[in-house]
Amino acid sequence: MTNPTATVRDLIREHYNNLTQSERKFANSLLENYPSAGLASITVVAANADVSTPTVARMVQKLGFKGYPQFHQALLKELQAKVSGPTQRRENWMTEAPESHLLNRFSQAVTQNLGQTFSNIDPNQFDAATRQLAHPNSQLYVVGGRISGSLATYAFTHFQAIRQRVTHMTSSSGTWPHYLLDMVEGDTLLLFDVRRYETNLLRLAELASERGVTIILITDQWASPVASVAKFTFNCWVEIPSAWDSNIATMMLLEALIAGTQEESWPETKDRYDRLDELFDMTRLFRKFS
Known part of the structure; x- marks a missing residue:
């Protein structure tokens, strides 16, 4: 069975x-x-x-x-x-919903999503992806879709602190040719695409792949069409008792990739963190407690 x-x-x-x-x-x-x-x-x-x-x-x-x-x-x-769109997803959950409280069902679904996601990750693929993300000679581009764009912003903020040469691509596909113009073989594109998959993201990935760019895809359990051109594909389980999918497993995977990339280049990253803290002190961005 x-x-x-x-x-x-x-x-x-x-x-x-x-x-x-x-x-x-x-x-x-x-x-x-x-x-x-x-x-x-x-x-x-x-x-x-x-x-x-x-x-x-x-x-x-x-x-x-x-x-x-x-x-x-x-x-x-x-x-x-x-x-399926939000309305259909909710109808599916309501049809199959047990009698327990929504909080219990939500907690159970999220826990199962995390287990499914991490049990399906190949450690060797994960390690290879973090090496690619940490590669000092590779320009790293980060992009997401309508919903997953928030994950791309989160990723960019962290990777920009970890390493040099990180570009956060805007959400407007009309600007993407400008980024493609500068992409060269050996660069990296970290791309987020979950259902319902966006046609523009697939076309971007195809054009980047033709230029020799290594594509790292973070998607859901069904896999975005971008997987056909991605070198690394990570599937995250996303279904919850809601009209919307969950980003919890996706965020956990992203944070694992961030941690892995940090460790891959720790001496250089530590130096960047130290210098960044000095700049934070100079700009008085964060409150000091004495």
Whole structure:
């Protein structure tokens, strides 16, 4: 039986080592164009992946589904979740809501989100991403969307203290060509994109990727289309008993990346912190207690 909170992508990753070569071929085909590559009939998806229908049937059973129809429905449900707006999200929660108080349900959902998020992070990928974020010769660009822009601002404030050469891209896509003009191979773009995914962010990522920019994507459990061009993708679980998604797991992951980047370049970062504190004292930004 499948885990009710796991996506099909999660199940493929979990069972990938147990798949045959032909089953992996279908899995890879699905992941390359996820989830739409699995939304047709079993004969069509098998033909598109250049495998047999029995191969597809065997693979979906290994993932824990009774058969292809159940697998197909799971992908459809994920697709519907991707594009759902606040009203539909609230209706989903109210339909499934238990009798306990909202505070209890909220606390439980957030706790589950944190557990799911951090259990699905590859430590090696995390370490590689922090090395990229700390790279002294790489210009770091940070950008977010309509809601995730607040996370981008938070990230920029911290990374600007940690290292040099950090640029906070404005929320107006009309200004993005100006930033793209200065992007060069080896630069880094930290991008936030959660459902409902923004078309302009995908186009920005595609253009930056063509210039050799390393893209680090922070997204939700269903994954923004930007994942197709990102070198590092971090999925955060976001559903809560609300018309809106939660940024708590996303913020926790971001703070872990900030801490990891700080440690990756600590001698230089410590020096920046010390000099920054001197400037704060000179400008009397913070109140002193004696």
